[in-house]
Amino acid sequence: DAGVTQSPTHLIKTRGQQVTLRCSPKSGHDTVSWYQQALGQGPQFIFQYYEEEERQRGNFPDRFSGHQFPNYSSELNVNALLLGDSALYLCATQPGPNTGELFFGEGSRLTVL
Amino acid sequence: GIQVEQSPPDLILQEGANSTLRCNFSDSVNNLQWFHQNPWGQLINLFYIPSGTKQNGRLSATTVATERYSLLYISSSQTTDSGVYFCAVLESGGYQKVTFGTGTKLQVIP
Numbered sequence A: 001d002a003g004v005t006q007s008p009t010h011l012i013k014t015r016g017q018q019v020t021l022r023c024s025p026k027s028g029h030d031t032v033s034w035y036q037q038a039l040g041q042g043p044q045f046i047f048q049y050y051e052e053e054e055r056q057r058g059n060f061p062d063r064f065s066g067h068q069f070p071n072y073s074s075e076l077n078v079n080a081l082l083l084g085d086s087a088l089y090l091c092a093t094q095p096g097p098n099t100g101e102l103f104f105g106e107g108s109r110l111t112v113l
Numbered sequence B: 001g002i003q004v005e006q007s008p009p010d011l012i013l014q015e016g017a018n019s020t021l022r023c024n025f026s027d028s029v030n031n032l033q034w035f036h037q038n039p040w041g042q043l044i045n046l047f048y049i050p051s052g053t054k055q056n057g058r059l060s061a062t063t064v065a066t067e068r069y070s071l072l073y074i075s076s077s078q079t080t081d082s083g084v085y086f087c088a089v090l091e092s093g094g095y096q097k098v099t100f101g102t103g104t105k106l107q108v109i110p
Helices: none
Strands: A005-007 A010-013 A019-024 A031-037 A044-050 A053-057 A064-068 A074-078 A087-094 A108-112 B004-007 B010-014 B019-025 B029-037 B043-048 B052-056 B059-064 B069-074 B083-091 B098-100 B104-109
Touching: A005 A087, A019 A031, A019 A087, A019 A108, A031 A074, A044 A064, A044 B098, A074 A087, B004 B083, B010 B019, B019 B029, B019 B083, B019 B104, B029 B069, B043 B052, B043 B059, B069 B083
Parallel strands: A010 A108, B010 B104
Antiparallel strands: A005 A019, A019 A074, A031 A044, A031 A087, A044 A053, A064 A074, A087 A108, B004 B019, B019 B069, B029 B043, B029 B083, B052 B059, B059 B069, B083 B098, B083 B104
16 A cells, blocks of 8 residues: 655755645545645645645645645645745645545655755 | 644653653644654654544553643653654644644654
8 A cells, every 4th residue: 555655855946946746645545735844843734635626725825836636646836936945845645634544745855045 | 723732842861761742732623643753754653543542562642632632652762762743633623724733852862
């Protein structure tokens, strides 16, 4: 049973660029959430996708957007990158939007120069 | 939104010692999980425990939902237990987000 997989694992971008991160859910999971974890901080909720729609959103600007595909996989897009966007981006999946145990991928570590 | 606080923020233990980590939350929750984040950033599931008590080897957890707290017990600590421990809660009602606690950084020294 494959767990949550994320790609890429590491990437470096420059200010102003755009980035796309990808997540494939654990088998049987249809709900995907994204989190940003800055160095020394806890994960902060960005948004949640269920049935290909954004269902909940945290306190992040519109530069952060996402998508969920019919196979439940998801993408996180960040436009106009800022230095402060440097962080570990974590994808979490669960078997429903309000239920079940949350499982995390290994994360994508983004560095913005 | 819900507030989730963990204590202590930092903890240093001698190998073999026991410890108790606490998670307090400000509102009713549907779910509560404990995670261990290793030095590479991977969040490892420890317990899914909205209420009651569970044990897994040297670790056990108790959640008292009516009093809005959860405890994680680590017995006979090992150096591999080092890392950051997070509790995370899912608020009740509708589409809700998971909120992480402030974390407890544990260092186990030989």
